[in-house]
Amino acid sequence: MNPNAKGRHVVVRTIERAPSEVAEKLGAVGTATVHEAIGRRGSLGVDLHPIQQDVKVGGTAVTVLSHPGDNMMIHAAVEVCQPGDVLVVATTAPSTHGMFGDLLATSLITRGVRGLVIDAAVRDTADLRAMGFPVWTRHVSVQGTVKATPGSVNVPVTLGGVAISPGDVICADDDGVVVVAREEAEWALDRSNERLAKEEATRARLEAGELGVDFYGLRDRLVDLGVDWIDD
Amino acid sequence: MNPNAKGRHVVVRTIERAPSEVAEKLGAVGTATVHEAIGRRGSLGVDLHPIQQDVKVGGTAVTVLSHPGDNMMIHAAVEVCQPGDVLVVATTAPSTHGMFGDLLATSLITRGVRGLVIDAAVRDTADLRAMGFPVWTRHVSVQGTVKATPGSVNVPVTLGGVAISPGDVICADDDGVVVVAREEAEWALDRSNERLAKEEATRARLEAGELGVDFYGLRDRLVDLGVDWIDD
Amino acid sequence: MNPNAKGRHVVVRTIERAPSEVAEKLGAVGTATVHEAIGRRGSLGVDLHPIQQDVKVGGTAVTVLSHPGDNMMIHAAVEVCQPGDVLVVATTAPSTHGMFGDLLATSLITRGVRGLVIDAAVRDTADLRAMGFPVWTRHVSVQGTVKATPGSVNVPVTLGGVAISPGDVICADDDGVVVVAREEAEWALDRSNERLAKEEATRARLEAGELGVDFYGLRDRLVDLGVDWIDD
Amino acid sequence: MNPNAKGRHVVVRTIERAPSEVAEKLGAVGTATVHEAIGRRGSLGVDLHPIQQDVKVGGTAVTVLSHPGDNMMIHAAVEVCQPGDVLVVATTAPSTHGMFGDLLATSLITRGVRGLVIDAAVRDTADLRAMGFPVWTRHVSVQGTVKATPGSVNVPVTLGGVAISPGDVICADDDGVVVVAREEAEWALDRSNERLAKEEATRARLEAGELGVDFYGLRDRLVDLGVDWIDD
Amino acid sequence: MNPNAKGRHVVVRTIERAPSEVAEKLGAVGTATVHEAIGRRGSLGVDLHPIQQDVKVGGTAVTVLSHPGDNMMIHAAVEVCQPGDVLVVATTAPSTHGMFGDLLATSLITRGVRGLVIDAAVRDTADLRAMGFPVWTRHVSVQGTVKATPGSVNVPVTLGGVAISPGDVICADDDGVVVVAREEAEWALDRSNERLAKEEATRARLEAGELGVDFYGLRDRLVDLGVDWIDD
């Protein structure tokens, strides 16, 4: 049963994590390929944007479930973070508050955390970019928060319609964020590497002028589906 | 009558295009000026964003009408594209799927296509920028697609509330996307060049300190409309 | 009473402004710190975005209240602007029109205006960036406007749910826009400087590995609120 | 070529209409069935809502293209309306203005118009319901309009991403609005009647306990697509 | 200066109110007419919806400024409410919390409060309708709130982009919410009554078949603006 069943508030100190080096490699593969490799799952959707460009991250999730407009539980989460983690912040209701800024990033950097994914807002974005701390967020806002309402750390959360458990792999880059279940991490890396090889071969054929419509066998399928080629 | 009247699915292979060099020149003029020159029409609205900065494109539309979450018809469209075209992708219902990525871009680059305008999402954005293939899109998403449902190529479509016919001119830059009807292309270029000259003269007068409120004769109009100047 | 009470349209020529150098200093502090310093107020919210990166501005508000899709009153506002001002444009109903472009920016630059905050759209964004004229806007759009409907200049307006009076301080940077009431400007600067010093000290402690959960005394508060630390 | 090509503003007085009784019958069929019957086309999407419940309308489109926040062209359209028409109002940019109320409805009722579809807002909604004048609208708003900017009547427009020509059939009910091209009206009615008969037969079988998964032959298709039935 | 200047939290017990009977009469006039009568101002926009139909309210504003997700200040506001008031709740950042339900409504009904306008969410909507307590709200949500963060009562707030002061008149009906400044209440009622009489006369002429395009003198204006009447 979930550690926060029956409305209990908890900070779970010890979690099982996907292997750090597998998480890092999945991050390097890139979100689009990983997402395809594992069966088109795990995308956190179109509303979580990077605040920087040309950065790829892979790490293991430490999760936070906060009251909106209150960042007390993010502070509580810092000490359970380890090198290789990515902090993942969900809220119990939609929030546009700037719940995270350069001071929290300073703390996380000292602990080796690789980045932040937050379903609310961040601030100090110019500083965060200058510090090289990567962030994916729904909003940017200066709006400050209080520290008054309890929540939980390292319980299952959902962001962008996807369930995330502590220790899952978070991959994030310019295209968004993809989560890979902890138990599927190695399998996902194998599948991703297969796909990378296949994409490389496809690219070579396309550069040589072959057409995807032939390549993927779509021409017959289109005919079967009743598509006509006409010269207007 | 539309080639896809009565629900027929078609790939129209041959279309009449606006002259390629006129399309290119309209692209170089810039969307804001072209839009004004043709009577404040043709803007695809505020929700189609470039994924790159400081790029201007002008080309002729090859259109795709797809089922959301299905990119089979984009593959079917590749072979009807010619150098100087811009691929324009509409969907039959709103979509946040990443229907286009670096492999399709590879194909389009080999055919001389100048860019993509898509009313859904793209992925591999870092690669697309690195490849120099310009894209205007509603969303960025890794979410993959299937290849299962028929649609049409080179039929009239609408994006952002504007009707686009195959062969129309697509102008796109940092401000968004403007479409110019094929039959109006030369007229639009003439009007745009006139406007550019006029804007240049206006800019010189404004830099010299003249005021638009005088320059455009607005002071009298404001008085007529009952506006009072007061010193509080 | 408001100068535009009972529906009167006015251009208020002379307004009381916060001291220009105080406004400039508040801009340099940064929006997040100013917002916190004055009691977490004044944020114009998450929907006004900068069109440029790494720019901080502080200035005094000249306000415009326009009919949507009509920029006549922006032209009327130019001549009441002074060096050190920031132009603030609100509309009487939501608007996605590109109400401002490079020609108006040319005029404002000649008058020493420091930037624009607009609750509608701008166009010519590549030019505005090249000219170094900073803009915070809800949308980017080529869609042009008419000059037909009266409005007011230098009356109280609201943007992003915040009331702004002429002469108030506008601070804007990558995180958004914060308004400081004219009467509170010096107080806000003092409070901001205090906060900057405090943040500096906090940063040093966090870099040394201290934890915010201890530092801010949150551990006891969490216990009081019923949070349990568990080892899963 | 469109009557409003090259930015011309026109009021087209005489248009060809789909037969009024065919339009009425298509309205009575209901939007969902008509939409399916013609190949899943013509839906104006999820953002146009009825202000009343349990009303079905079918009529022929008189179209208006207005500047947002300006209802002058709606007034100009009244005199070209005939019994059996539905007024269709599009704007050149998004609008939340209450461009239509009980006085315009009074005029349209005297001319036998069957309803309104508007891509902006209406007001006097309680009165409109009391008058029995059906409306589908994007917003409800008291925000008033000016009468200052030209537009066109009876030119092609797009609403909700669908192109509408004057004289096309508009079907509207609790599920939304569907447009049927004038040239396809009779064909659409035949197809709709066939579909109604088929739906009736299907309903009887489902009420008898047959399953759609068998009925539509989906069980084999699911197996082919790799779906497993498991007992957990 | 505002009672909550410099971030102070206050409950202002005594405020000056517009006359209760004037507020009631303005409510009975209806929002669209009042909005027009006072110069097309005061609309709180399209996002505040009634949870009931066919109810018109007019009353004097008691304002609340709350932290989102925290309804403590609404409880604090109850005792300063008087018969004839309408409670107006704004939040310091966007909120989707159900901050108000049947228990608070019970309290307000005992004090003679006429309704609620809230820029967040309410719950117990079926009960509220059954109790006859009218509500205009941005959202409906069961999501509960805490009672932890201070705010203010009877300070100026903004809702839907409009500034509201304690004691102002709130008019609300099926079309939305309109605010009339306390100092303008009598003037607004006079203007509204004039407008009602004028609308009545207009309605009679329109019912007799006269056209607005003639009635309002629009035909000449359209010609001046370059509109052509054509027979296609």
Add this chain to the structure above:
Amino acid sequence: MNPNAKGRHVVVRTIERAPSEVAEKLGAVGTATVHEAIGRRGSLGVDLHPIQQDVKVGGTAVTVLSHPGDNMMIHAAVEVCQPGDVLVVATTAPSTHGMFGDLLATSLITRGVRGLVIDAAVRDTADLRAMGFPVWTRHVSVQGTVKATPGSVNVPVTLGGVAISPGDVICADDDGVVVVAREEAEWALDRSNERLAKEEATRARLEAGELGVDFYGLRDRLVDLGVDWIDD
């Protein structure tokens, strides 16, 4: 591990359900009370609306995970439904398709299903109301679907940011939808009944004129938080 781990598509035929009569009683309690009773959890948020008024439902979840724009898996789900179930439909990406209508409702009614919660759109809403089949949906749309892409039945899904497992309790009424974990169902009912009793007592005191600010002990808390009562 999830039955659909590693991208497998499954129809899980047999699931463990919360007791049907407990689910029914939780539905009768109402969503707001249940949500509070279990610790302010389980709300599916503000974007799932009922298509009917004054209906309360409680049942056990049968879940569907569909490709957007494809309702094949809903058909596959029908045969695993039992009396007392509520069908819960999630999609792998946002969808505005009308994936459910009167024919599917006919099937579900014959199987004793109590209602539908769907994170997409429905159609035939007038018929569904007439049939007495309750629906909570994100959108209403006539837009039809294909039957081409595999998905799963009775796997964990998320709607509105909340994870739902097959067999969980779904409570739905005019305020929205709340999910209660299967293992917490009895506990939730006990807690809800306690809360109902407490609310009843509170209501009586409020009707007698007591104030919540005293009743809940908020007056001292407000003083502690620095709120001042002032007479303006």
